[in-house]
């Protein structure tokens with residue numbers, strides 16, 4: 311059976327590991343993509359609102375459920391519900407969701423790896439829209455990058471929670487943040503026409519809002535915080551009993567939002583100062599604009615441009631890795647804790663499966679662009695993203711809110727969040743009302759609106 315479970319060694323380590331999962335391509339790649347496709351600032355406002363009223367409460371809920379049981383996600387749901395087999399089935403959720411999300415996320419992480427290599431070889435300034443399209447639609451190169459990313463993820467997760475995950479996060483997160491802020495300042499000050507980009511990001515135009523925008527904003531809030539698919543339940547199992555889960559969640563969400571907005575402040579000034587790039591360019595947006603930012607910002611001092619861009623892509627790849635690690639960990643922990651599969655074997659098997667699924671997603675940017683499943687008008691890559699961010703995350707979040715709001719006894723939940731009465735939690739009441747009433751109603755209404763049942 312399972313080897314003994316390790317906890318995160320230090321308080322900072324646990325928070326950073328959760329932040330490491332949260333901060334990733336979701337902030338630097340998916341946030342600008344979604345913001346661009348959904349009209350800018352009004353989307354950002356709704357996204358921030360959802361972060362606060364849905365994302366953070368769900369995050370607290372996930373960590374509380376995971377830490378309560380201290381073993382596996384299924385075990386936590388079972389014991390917290392007082393022994394319900396049905397709720398125990400939630401344990402399979404992170405397994406399925408972890409595999410789905412890692413499969414397409416690792417493709418984009420692979421792209422960042424390619425760009426790191428380009429930056430290292432000094433070829434970044436030649437990376438145009440056309441070269442990105444050629445690269446991403448190539449049948450082989452992106453798949454090799456995908457393989458390398460999955461292999462690295464697999465090795466780190468195989469090393470185990472404390473050695474692999476915590477150490478990595480502690481080192482990389484702060485440096486990435488400093489780089490992002492520096493780049494945003496340069497982008498705003500140095501790029502011609504930057505104010506148009508800043509205004510796109512910060513000046514809301516509410517006529518751009520519709521049901522689809524709202525579902526996208528909710529999906530992005532969940533995606534960015536890594537909530538809704540029991541990823542943080544899995545990490546919650548590794549938190550110590552004296553960590554303050556409510557405070558930690560607020561802290562992580564704060565960092566996550568800051569990183570996303572900072573990334574937006576880098577990308578959108580660049581979009582508006584470049585010829586021929588539109589904000590709604592989709593998943594390629596960041597990969598087309600960023601190289602141009604580096605080229606233009608550092609036009610006078612090429613060696614600095616070289617060093618900075620290499621460091622930036624390296625860190626972005628690392629941030630993607632700390633997130634992909636948490637995805638693989640979700641699925642591995644399930645196999646290990648529930649079926650007694652050796653951790654290293656589980657890592658290998660799941661990574662292999664993700665390699666196949668990821669290769670299919672990668673091909674959907676080229677040779678398989680026209681392959682559609684069930685006649686749904688999305689490429690395989692976009693279908694995976696849709697299923698994860700717009701179906702699984704809201705449904706998982708809904709189930710978890712219903713679980714702690716209606717199934718778990720209030721004093722059990724309060725006991726977990728106050729560490730058995732040791733902590734004062736002045737926000738507990740507000741949190742409880744949100745997870746019991748507001749969040750479930752909001753999620754259901756947004757869903758029904760999107761599928762057209764409510765107009």
Ligand code: PHE
Nearest residue numbers: 332334335336533534536541
């Ligand atoms: N939050 C991560 C990011 O922003 C993605 C992620 C989602 C990680 C769900 C784990 C689980 O990149």
